[in-house]
Each structure stands twice: as structure tokens, then as C-alpha cells.
Amino acid sequence: MRKTLLQPAAVFAAIALAFCAAAPAYAHFGMVIPSKPTVTDAADSQVDFDIKFWHPFENNGMTLAKPVSFKVYSDGKATDALADLKEKKTGDLVTWSYSWKAARPGVAAFVLEPQPYWEPAEDKFIIHYTKAYVDAFGDDEGWNEPLGIKTEIVPRAKPGGVYAGNTFVGKVLLDGKAVPNGEVEVEWYPGPDRKGDAPSESMVTQVTLTDENGNFAFTPPAPGWWGFAALNDADYKLKSDGQDKDVELGAVLWVYFHEFRPSEAAQ
Amino acid sequence: MRGNCLARNPLAAVPGTRGAAPGLTGLRAPSSGAAGPRGRRGDATGLPSNAPTAPTPGAVTLGGPALAAFALALCSAIAPSAPAFAHAVYVFAYANGDEICTESYFTRKNRVVDGRIAMQDASGTEIGSASTGADGNRCFPAPPGEGDLKFVVLAGEGHRGEFTLPAADRPGAPSAAEGGAGPGRADPAATGSGPSPDGAAADGAGASGEAASPGAPAGVSEETLRAVVREELKAQISPVVRALAEARDGGTPGLREIVGGLGWVAGVCGLVLWLKRRPGAPGRKD
Numbered sequence: 001m002r003k004t005l006l007q008p009a010a011v012f013a014a015i016a017l018a019f020c021a022a023a024p025a026y027a028h029f030g031m032v033i034p035s036k037p038t039v040t041d042a043a044d045s046q047v048d049f050d051i052k053f054w055h056p057f058e059n060n061g062m063t064l065a066k067p068v069s070f071k072v073y074s075d076g077k078a079t080d081a082l083a084d085l086k087e088k089k090t091g092d093l094v095t096w097s098y099s100w101k102a103a104r105p106g107v108a109a110f111v112l113e114p115q116p117y118w119e120p121a122e123d124k125f126i127i128h129y130t131k132a133y134v135d136a137f138g139d140d141e142g143w144n145e146p147l148g149i150k151t152e153i154v155p156r157a158k159p160g161g162v163y164a165g166n167t168f169v170g171k172v173l174l175d176g177k178a179v180p181n182g183e184v185e186v187e188w189y190p191g192p193d194r195k196g197d198a199p200s201e202s203m204v205t206q207v208t209l210t211d212e213n214g215n216f217a218f219t220p221p222a223p224g225w226w227g228f229a230a231l232n233d234a235d236y237k238l239k240s241d242g243q244d245k246d247v248e249l250g251a252v253l254w255v256y257f258h259e260f261r262p263s264e265a266a267q
Numbered sequence: 268m269r270g271n272c273l274a275r276n277p278l279a280a281v282p283g284t285r286g287a288a289p290g291l292t293g294l295r296a297p298s299s300g301a302a303g304p305r306g307r308r309g310d311a312t313g314l315p316s317n318a319p320t321a322p323t324p325g326a327v328t329l330g331g332p333a334l335a336a337f338a339l340a341l342c343s344a345i346a347p348s349a350p351a352f353a354h355a356v357y358v359f360a361y362a363n364g365d366e367i368c369t370e371s372y373f374t375r376k377n378r379v380v381d382g383r384i385a386m387q388d389a390s391g392t393e394i395g396s397a398s399t400g401a402d403g404n405r406c407f408p409a410p411p412g413e414g415d416l417k418f419v420v421l422a423g424e425g426h427r428g429e430f431t432l433p434a435a436d437r438p439g440a441p442s443a444a445e446g447g448a449g450p451g452r453a454d455p456a457a458t459g460s461g462p463s464p465d466g467a468a469a470d471g472a473g474a475s476g477e478a479a480s481p482g483a484p485a486g487v488s489e490e491t492l493r494a495v496v497r498e499e500l501k502a503q504i505s506p507v508v509r510a511l512a513e514a515r516d517g518g519t520p521g522l523r524e525i526v527g528g529l530g531w532v533a534g535v536c537g538l539v540l541w542l543k544r545r546p547g548a549p550g551r552k553d
Contacts, residue, residue: 042433105359106375137430139357
């Protein structure tokens with residue numbers, strides 16, 4: 001009798017343990033996701049942005065407080081669009097939306113600077129400078145120029161033209177200088193109302209390192225939005241409850257990888 | 268319009284990496300049973316070579332390939348903007364005062380010099396043309412009338428680019444926006460494209476529920492009405508679109524599929540056994 005009672009208890013304990021072991025330590029990602037990476041048609045030139053602080057692969061996240069800034073870089077100048085951000089709810093979390101219309105040919109960069117996010121689990125603040133590009137009407141030049149933000153990933157492969165299976169290369173800058181041997185976290189965003197299915201937790205957030213010149217390379221296996229977060233410690237501290245705490249500076253870049261389609265008859 | 272194809276991709280990406288062979292998922296082979304536009308395009312091999320560039324269904328007189336040609340024409344009609352090639356030529360047009368100005372370019376720095384830029388009305392009739400000049404920029408006086416305007420640039424050696432200026436973006440857009448509802452306006456998504464964000468217009472319209480009264484939209488601009496209808500339609504149809512996308516993606520079989528599958532197996536086994544047990548059935552040992 002005792003034995004039969006014990007067995008379910010053991011099973012329960014094992015299950016509970018398994019769940020504990022699988023307790024998520026998801027990576028944080030600032031997210032700026034355009035509704036389309038490329039505008040080709042003037043009648044379909046509006047781009048809607050989903051802006052949040054998230055665990056992309058698992059598709060859940062944190063409330064994103066009103067950002068410090070949201071800027072649109074195009075035609076060689078930066079425009080402050082913070083006032084045009086609209087607060088919205090995703091579940092019970094605060095996220096933001098932004099609508100933009102491509103009025104000219106060219107590459108536009110969209111950059112979010114959030115308020116420092118206090119993460120008690122990691123005992124530090126997190127600031128992710130988050131960037132995405134949209135190119136319009138066939139002009140896709142200028143994507144390899146640094147924007148001059150605090151920390152950023154400068155693409156070394158055209159962000160508006162990569163297939164799943166292509167190798168993406170980026171250069172990590174902090175205060176304008178290349179970051180050698182820096183960590184870059186990589187996550188896939190499966191899309192609204194979707195979450196990824198990883199064989200193990202270590203497959204949720206993949207990690208690559210920059211080389212001595214600050215360049216990293218990564219080859220996404222599947223189409224969709226992939227986020228790259230180059231993480232560095234700030235050379236300053238912020239106070240939480242009167243105590244100095246570390247600040248993680250993230251340079252986040254979101255890139256859309258297209259599905260490679262079969263060939264068709266040439267015209 | 269290719270934007271629609273792009274917008275579809277995030278959904279196409281949904282099947283994701285299911286662990287086993289993540290390196291292959293991005294490079295799926297074409298699905299065999301697909302009856303989508305891609306399948307139809309496949310059927311269209313052996314068409315007259317001019318069919319794709321002349322998307323006029325009336326020009327197709329062949330019996331067999333006619334359907335395929337029509338499908339192709341439809342594809343061309345749905346995706347009119349020229350795809351990007353390494354040496355692609357682009358044209359961009361915008362309202363500038365009483366004029367419509369065009370810019371023709373291979374890249375932003377590499378302009379189309381002395382190419383030919385033509386303006387067509389919504390029916391496809393050419394209503395103006397000019398040389399692109401030394402810098403690729405040419406302005407046309409805004410033509411009278413309504414509807415979309417198409418600009419075609421020819422830069423020699425088969426370099427051809429197209430751009431459609433939506434009726435709503437023509438000079439004097441607010442009045443033109445009403446004209447935008449006329450024939451030739453095939454894309455409802457375009458009608459809301461004013462200087463203000465589309466979403467804001469739609470939200471405002473949604474707040475005033477009486478706006479949707481059919482028949483006599485007194486005091487409500489057609490623009491607003493369209494925004495309301497568009498929002499409603501989008502809301503109604505999005506679960507269907509998602510379901511379709513999920514169905515197309517296959518995904519993991521549900522309980523229904525599993526039970527159904529087992530039923531099939533049992534049924535086929537039963538049939539085989541019954542056939543074998545019939546008197547005189549081949550292979551039956553009495």
C-alpha cells in the first residue's frame with residue numbers, strides 16, 4: 001500500500017523537478033518589427049511596427065515603459081517619432097505600435113532607445129538599443145553606414161536581401177568602436193500568437209561571438225524575423241534601492257530572412 | 268503588391284524548426300499537392316514568350332494554355348511592380364504641386380540617362396512620355412481625370428521598370444481620394460493612404476459607430492466608410508486566413524487526424540481481409 005502511494009509521489013516529484021530544471025532563463029530582446037521589410041508598391045506603402053521588450057522565441061515578455069526615444073533615420077537625417085508611438089496592450093503587458101508611410105525611395109532605419117529595465121533575476125539593468133531597416137522602391141543603399149547610436153550592429157550583408165540559409169554578418173559597435181570577442185545572442189521570432197519549439201533550452205537563444213574586428217556571422221535555418229543582440233556591460237552603473245547596479249547595453253538588430261522559393265519558368 | 272507576398276511570409280515561416288533537421292526547413296522542396304498560384308505558374312511553361320509582359324487576357328487565344336495564361340495574367344495584374352534584379356531599373360513618382368515628378372534609376376547614384384518614361388492612365392492608355400534626361404528626373408503636368416497612374420521607364424536592353432501612383436496620391440489628393448473609388452481602383456488598401464496614418468483614420472471611424480449605416484452615408488466621407496469596412500473585413504477574415512495558413516503549413520496532426528488515420532488503417536485492413544476470404548479469391552487456401 002505504502003509502495004503504491006510512494007510511486008505517484010515519486011513521479012510527481014520527478015515531474016516537478018523536470019519543470020524546475022526547465023525553468024526559463026529566456027533572453028531579453030528589444031523588438032522593433034515592421035509589418036514588411038521592403039516596400040515596393042505605393043498603394044501598399046504603409047508599414048506598421050510592433051515595438052516591445054520580449055522573449056521572442058517563447059513569445060512572451062515584459063512591459064515596455066514609454067521609451068526614451070524612437071527615431072527614424074532616412075535621407076541622412078534622424079527624425080524623432082516618439083510622439084507618434086501608440087501605447088497598446090499585448091495580453092496585460094504594455095507594448096507600442098507605430099505607423100509609417102514610405103514616401104521616398106531609400107533605406108530607413110528605425111531605432112528604439114528604451115528606459116533602463118530593472119531585471120531582478122539578473123541583478124542588473126538592461127537597455128537594448130533596437131534597430132530594424134525598411135527599404136523602399138528599389139533603393140536599398142546606405143544600410144552599411146553606422147547611425148552613431150550608443151551601441152549598434154552595423155550590417156555587413158544587406159539586411160533587406162537575405163534568404164533563410166544565407167549567412168548574415170554584422171559588426172558590433174559600442175561608442176563607435178568595434179567590440180572584439182563580444183557575445184551576440186540570436187533568437188527567432190515566430191510571429192504574433194506563435195511560439196517556437198526548441199529541443200532544449202539552449203536552442204531557444206543561440207549564441208555567437210564577434211571576432212577580433214567585432215564581426216559576427218550567423219546562418220538562420222528558417223525564414224522569418226531573426227533578432228541579434230550584442231551584449232556589453234556599460235561603463236557606468238545605475239542605482240536600484242540605493243545600490244549601484246550593472247547595466248547591460250544591448251545592440252539589437254532585427255532582420256527578415258526570406259524563404260528561398262523554387263524556380264519557375266523564365267519568361 | 269509584392270508587399271502582400273512579403274506580408275505572407277511571416278506566416279509561411281510558422282512551421283519553424285522542429286529540432287530534427289533545422290538546417291533544412293528553410294529550404295523546403297515545393298509541396299507536391301500545392302494548387303496555389305505557384306502550381307499554376309508551373310503549368311504555364313510553353314506559353315508565348317510575350318504573355319507575361321502583356322497581361323491582357325483578351326490577347327490570349329490558345330485553348331489549352333489559355334487558363335494558364337489567364338492565371339499568369341492574373342499574377343501579373345496582382346503583382347505589377349517590377350521585381351528587383353541586380354541591374355534592375357526603377358521608377359518612382361510623386362505629386363509635386365500641380366505636377367507629377369518621376370525619378371528613374373538603377374541605383375540611387377546611377378540614374379537612367381536618356382531613357383524613355385511614359386505615363387499611362389488607369390485603362391493603360393499612354394497619356395504622355397518624355398526622355399528621362401541626364402539625371403533621370405522628369406516632371407509631367409498633372410493630367411486631368413481620376414484613377415491610378417502608371418509610369419513605365421524603358422532604359423534599353425530589356426530594362427523596364429514600372430510604378431503605379433495610386434489615385435489617392437495624385438495632386439490634390441483629398442478630392443482625388445473620392446475619385447479613387449472609381450473603376451480601376453482594385454486595391455482597397457490604397458484608399459486610406461493619406462498623409463495621416465491609416466490606423467488613426469480607422470480608429471476614428473470605429474469610434475463613431477453610426478458611420479456604418481448603409482446606403483446614405485450622410486456626413487461620412489467615403490474614405491471613412493471604406494476604412495470602417497476594411498477594418499471590419501480584416502477582423503472577420505483574419506481567423507480564416509490564419510486557419511488557412513496553419514492548414515497549409517501542415518503542422519502536427521491533431522487527435523482528429525490520428526483517430527481518423529487509425530480508422531482508415533482498420534478499414535483498409537478489413538477490406539483486404541474480406542477480399543482474401545471471399546470464395547475463389549486468388550491466394551485463398553481452402
